[in-house]
Amino acid sequence: METVDARSRYQTDIVSGGHFAFSQMEEGRRLTKFLISRMQKRGVALPMSSDLLRNFRYYHEGDEARLPIEKKSYASGTGNKATIRRKAPWFYCLSGFTAPVTKNRWALDRQNFASIWHDQVGLIVGGGNSKAQAEWSSFIFSRSGKLSYVPSSGEVREDELVLTYEDRKASLSISPESKSELKIKASLLDAASSATGQLLLHLKAGNTCKTAAGGVFSLSEKTLDIRAEDAGGWIEFEGWRITLPPGAKIVFPVYPFEPDDRNGKASLQEGRGVLSFPLNSSAPSTTLLITVLRQ
Numbered sequence: 001m002e003t004v005d006a007r008s009r010y011q012t013d014i015v016s017g018g019h020f021a022f023s024q025m026e027e028g029r030r031l032t033k034f035l036i037s038r039m040q041k042r043g044v045a046l047p048m049s050s051d052l053l054r055n056f057r058y059y060h061e062g063d064e065a066r067l068p069i070e071k072k073s074y075a076s077g078t079g080n081k082a083t084i085r086r087k088a089p090w091f092y093c094l095s096g097f098t099a100p101v102t103k104n105r106w107a108l109d110r111q112n113f114a115s116i117w118h119d120q121v122g123l124i125v126g127g128g129n130s131k132a133q134a135e136w137s138s139f140i141f142s143r144s145g146k147l148s149y150v151p152s153s154g155e156v157r158e159d160e161l162v163l164t165y166e167d168r169k170a171s172l173s174i175s176p177e178s179k180s181e182l183k184i185k186a187s188l189l190d191a192a193s194s195a196t197g198q199l200l201l202h203l204k205a206g207n208t209c210k211t212a213a214g215g216v217f218s219l220s221e222k223t224l225d226i227r228a229e230d231a232g233g234w235i236e237f238e239g240w241r242i243t244l245p246p247g248a249k250i251v252f253p254v255y256p257f258e259p260d261d262r263n264g265k266a267s268l269q270e271g272r273g274v275l276s277f278p279l280n281s282s283a284p285s286t287t288l289l290i291t292v293l294r295q
């Protein structure tokens with residue numbers, strides 16, 4: 001779960017190197033078969049490699065236990081630090097795990113705390129963290145010209161996450177309304193403060209998006225900046241749409257820091273869309289609606 005993990009970002013590749021390790025547990029043997037079935041559906045064939053040979057040599061046969069991912073509904077978590085919930089066809093995660101910023105290039109900032117998935121369209125919101133980039137954070141507070149975007153603490157209460165940025169607090173809550181609609185609510189817990197709320201959208205280069213106003217845009221290396229006032233109320237991408245509250249905008253591509261590159265530069269395929277919206281005394285909370293059109 002990339003939302004809880006501090007290092008890994010979301011990938012579409014299916015894990016294939018650790019099947020022999022998974023096989024030492026009942027759930028792991030079931031997981032291995034689950035992963036292989038997904039590979040077969042995609043037409044993926046594992047190449048002859050040391051990973052494949054290791055899986056064959058050290059695989060442990062035995063009983064299996066049903067996985068949560070095979071159920072229509074389940075909830076998992078770690079006290080008040082994270083909730084991972086499936087209400088088919090929705091799957092979502094809220095993480096309250098925080099950590100101090102470090103100069104170590106391999107440790108990304110814990111800054112992006114929500115992830116939303118739908119069975120028909122895949123990942124919609126989330127995908128992981130970056131480093132020294134406020135635009136990848138769930139909230140940004142400004143004080144004396146300095147940005148505060150990595151929280152000092154977080155707490156999950158059912159389907160609501162409360163994040164603390166020094167002496168400022170903000171919350172995110174997720175609520176599936178039906179099989180095709182889900183609401184996200186972002187709020188300031190101190191109405192006298194102000195902040196920018198943000199959602200990392202899983203937009204991908206090479207595709208197109210369109211707006212309620214009739215605009216159709218190609219997603220490429222050219223910066224795309226869509227304002228709510230110009231969009232007409234929502235933006236649609238690959239089978240789903242999201243409403244844009246007043247003052248909101250979407251920017252694409254926003255690149256993450258890439259630790260594996262010497263200069264920290266990410267490729268276009270790693271670029272994502274950022275939906276940002278204002279929170280202040282006039283509008284201390286805002287609600288966004290995601291609608292899945294593909295059935």
